[in-house]
Amino acid sequence: MLDTKVIINEKNKVLDMLEKRNLKAEKENLKDFEKLYNERNQLLQEVEQHKHNRNIQSKKIGELKSKGQSIEKLSKEMKDLGEKIKGLDEKVRQIDEKSKTILLNIPNLLDQDVPVGPDATYNKVIREWGQRPEFKFKIRQHWEIAEKADIIDFKRATKLAGSRFALYKGEGAKLERALINFMLDVHLKEHRYIEFIPPFMVNSKTMTGTGQLPKFKDDLFKVQDFDYYLVPTAEVPLTNIHADEILEEKQLPLYYTAFTPCFRSEAGSWGKDTRGLIRQHQFNKVELVKIVKPDQSEQELEKLVNEAEKILQYLNIAYRVVCLSTGDTGFSSSKTYDIEVWLPGQKAYREISSCSNCRDFQARRANIKYRNKDTGNVELVHTLNGSGLAVGRTFIAILENFQKEDGSFSIPDKLKKYL
RNA sequence: GGAGAGAUGGCCGAGCGGACGAAGGCGGCGGUCUUGAAAACCGCUGAUGGUUAUGCCAUCCGGGGGUUCGAAUCCCUCUCUCUCCGCCA
Incomplete structure (x- = not known):
C-alpha cells in the first residue's frame, strides 16, 4: 500500500x-x-x-x-x-x-536502479557463479533420473491428488528432508536467523498484509467455508508476525526463517512446465524474512541475496543473479533479485529464489512500525523476503547437475552428513 | 461439544452514563544527587486522521451494531482468551 x-x-x-x-x-x-x-x-x-x-x-x-x-x-x-x-x-x-x-490494488513504487522494460526480457544479469557441467553422454531430465532411481512417483501422486503433485519415495523423501535441514542450518548458524514453524493456513487479513489479497486471490487455495487460505509462501506468516505492533528500535533488524510447504493454484500457467517437479501445486521452501529500519533495507537486500546464494555455493551448483525489470517486478516489491540455477536438462537458468525489498509497502498494509529513538516518532519498518531456497527446485538441480552416464546421480559433499 | 468468566495505553491494572484518552503501578525518557553507577526524589511519556499548524479539532478502551443530548461504562452480535466437564492426536 x-x-x-x-x-x-x-x-x-x-x-x-x-x-x-x-x-x-x-x-x-x-x-x-x-x-x-x-x-x-x-x-x-x-x-x-x-x-x-x-x-x-x-x-x-x-x-x-x-x-x-x-x-x-x-x-x-x-x-x-x-x-x-x-x-x-x-x-x-x-x-x-x-x-x-x-x-x-496499486503496486509498490520501484527503486531508481531497477532496469526499465515491460517484461522479463529486460531483466539484467548481475553476476554468474560456478562452472556449468559438461556431459559426454545424453543428458537426462530430472524426472527421468527420479523415476529410474524410484525416488519420485508422479503417476501415483496424480491418482492421490491430480496433476502438479509429487509423491516423494524412499531416498527421494530423505533427500528432500536433508535439503531442508541443510538450508535451515546454514541460515540459523551462519546468518543468525530465528526459526519458526508458522500456521500453513492464514486468514484474509494476513494475506492482505503482504499483498496476496485482494488482487491475487486466484493464485491462492482457499479452504471452503472458512476464512483460511493455504500459504503460497512462508513470507506471508513470517512478515505478518508483527502486524499491528510498534517495535522498539533496538529489536531491529529481525531475521526470521521458516520451512513450510507452499500452495499455489498456478492459475494462468496451464501447459507450462507440466512434466516433473518444476511447477507444483505444493512445494517445499525455506523462506527468509527481514524486518529492518528504513535506512537499512538497501544493504539488507544485498546481504539477503548473498545468504541465499550461499546454499548453491555450498552445493557447488552454477547459478546467476538477475535484477528483475520494472515490468517483471512483483506487486509488493520495489526491487527484486532472482537467483537462477543452471538446469542441464533444460539447458537453461531457472528461478530458484526471489529476493525482494518491499520497503514500507507491506509494513503499511500490515501496520508494522517501530519507534525511532532519535526522533521519538513512530515510523513504518521496511520488510524484505527471499527464498533460501525453493527445495523442490534444488532437488531438481542436484539430479540434473550431478547426473551420471548410467542415469544415477551423486550427492554434493556438504549434504552427505544429512543423509 | 456443555457450563461459566473475561478482552482497557509498551506491560500490569482501576474505572457509580457527563469529571475519562482514561487512576495507580511497572517499564521508557529527561533531570536532581553521585567521582561513576545504583537507590531515592522531581518531571515527561499512546495512536490515527484533519487543519487556517510551536496551536487547534475529530476519532479510538477486542470488531460491528443499538439505546442516549451524551457510552470504556447499558443492550445485541461476532471474534478471541481463560477456567471446569466431556471427547481427542
Whole structure:
C-alpha cells in the first residue's frame, strides 16, 4: 500500500511507476482516488464541526441538568444533529471503503536502479557463479533420473491428488528432508536467523498484509467455508508476525526463517512446465524474512541475496543473479533479485529464489512500525523476503547437475552428513 | 461439544452514563544527587486522521451494531482468551 499523501502530492511518481510496470490501464484508478480523497476531506471537515458542536452542547446539557433546569428544547435539537452526523459518517465510511479498494490494488513504487522494460526480457544479469557441467553422454531430465532411481512417483501422486503433485519415495523423501535441514542450518548458524514453524493456513487479513489479497486471490487455495487460505509462501506468516505492533528500535533488524510447504493454484500457467517437479501445486521452501529500519533495507537486500546464494555455493551448483525489470517486478516489491540455477536438462537458468525489498509497502498494509529513538516518532519498518531456497527446485538441480552416464546421480559433499 | 468468566495505553491494572484518552503501578525518557553507577526524589511519556499548524479539532478502551443530548461504562452480535466437564492426536 502506498502512502495516500504520495498519491495525492506526487502523482507523477505513481503514474511513472504504472507506466514502467506496464500497467497503463490502472491510471484511471488514480483519478478516482484523488476525487474520493477530496470529497472525503470536505465531508470530514463538515462532520467534525458538527461533532465539535455536539460535544459542547452535551456538556452544557449535563450542567443544566445538574442545576435542575429544563433541557427539552436543547435535547430535541441535539437529536436532529445526531441524525445528521450519522448520515455524514455513513457517507465518509462508503468513500473510505472505495478508496481503500483502489489503494490496495496499486503496486509498490520501484527503486531508481531497477532496469526499465515491460517484461522479463529486460531483466539484467548481475553476476554468474560456478562452472556449468559438461556431459559426454545424453543428458537426462530430472524426472527421468527420479523415476529410474524410484525416488519420485508422479503417476501415483496424480491418482492421490491430480496433476502438479509429487509423491516423494524412499531416498527421494530423505533427500528432500536433508535439503531442508541443510538450508535451515546454514541460515540459523551462519546468518543468525530465528526459526519458526508458522500456521500453513492464514486468514484474509494476513494475506492482505503482504499483498496476496485482494488482487491475487486466484493464485491462492482457499479452504471452503472458512476464512483460511493455504500459504503460497512462508513470507506471508513470517512478515505478518508483527502486524499491528510498534517495535522498539533496538529489536531491529529481525531475521526470521521458516520451512513450510507452499500452495499455489498456478492459475494462468496451464501447459507450462507440466512434466516433473518444476511447477507444483505444493512445494517445499525455506523462506527468509527481514524486518529492518528504513535506512537499512538497501544493504539488507544485498546481504539477503548473498545468504541465499550461499546454499548453491555450498552445493557447488552454477547459478546467476538477475535484477528483475520494472515490468517483471512483483506487486509488493520495489526491487527484486532472482537467483537462477543452471538446469542441464533444460539447458537453461531457472528461478530458484526471489529476493525482494518491499520497503514500507507491506509494513503499511500490515501496520508494522517501530519507534525511532532519535526522533521519538513512530515510523513504518521496511520488510524484505527471499527464498533460501525453493527445495523442490534444488532437488531438481542436484539430479540434473550431478547426473551420471548410467542415469544415477551423486550427492554434493556438504549434504552427505544429512543423509 | 456443555457450563461459566473475561478482552482497557509498551506491560500490569482501576474505572457509580457527563469529571475519562482514561487512576495507580511497572517499564521508557529527561533531570536532581553521585567521582561513576545504583537507590531515592522531581518531571515527561499512546495512536490515527484533519487543519487556517510551536496551536487547534475529530476519532479510538477486542470488531460491528443499538439505546442516549451524551457510552470504556447499558443492550445485541461476532471474534478471541481463560477456567471446569466431556471427547481427542
